[in-house]
Amino acid sequence: MSGPTTSLTPPADARRPVRHPDAPAPGELLGSHYDRCFGCGGEQPHGLHLETRAGEGVGVTAVFTVKEAHQGAPGLAHGGVLATALDETLGGLSWLLRTIAVTGRLETDYVRPVPVGTELHLAAEVTAVHGRKIYGTATGRIGGPDGPVAVRAAALFVEVKVDHFIENGRDEEIRSAMSDPDQIKVARAFEVNP
């Protein structure tokens, strides 16, 4: 049986990731890539409102406070919401590479339950790049950057052009985003990618 390989282990000839010279400085807040994004958008009332900062190398850190609206079991964060937090943090790595990419595969390990009210401290890094494929890992810790690990992820993102969103998104939101100067600014930031 043959088909595309879905392994999260980079191939032997993958290259080490390189921080883009125009990447935000370590500690800089990345801001939201779309104000209605469920992961990071300020205009999404029940969203995660994840705040992501550039880290050292090709890495980012983020903080997500688990709210009442994020429950699965009573008083505990929903696993899908935690996967979203990991996915969004990994998505922030695009800023470090200055490459637009979407999640192709995301594998999540749930190590310990995460109560409502927890401040989850996330960290993600790119581990390898192979053609359009970007390999990354992420971790979420309870209470602080050195707190106990609650969740972990390995992921493969695939580089896409802006057209991916224009061709596939719903017309109403695409039209609205295209008429928003802030949104155009975010998209342009990634267009120059030597």
Ligand SMILES: CCCCCCCC(=O)SCCNC(=O)CCNC(=O)[C@H](O)C(C)(C)COP(=O)(O)OP(=O)(O)OC[C@H]1O[C@@H](n2cnc3c(N)ncnc32)[C@H](O)[C@@H]1OP(=O)(O)O
């Ligand atoms: C702006 C950023 C927002 C950030 C928000 C947080 C991140 C997100 O949640 S993004 C939203 C969720 N993701 C999506 O909606 C993506 C939906 N999927 C797609 O659009 C397509 O399948 C896409 C773009 C991933 C790949 O399609 P396509 O561009 O045709 O590439 P394709 O040729 O199939 O694959 C390219 C390579 O990736 C590999 N690949 C593709 N999908 C996968 C996968 N699921 N698992 C492993 N490898 C994969 C292929 O094997 C291929 O590898 P190789 O180059 O070695 O042959």
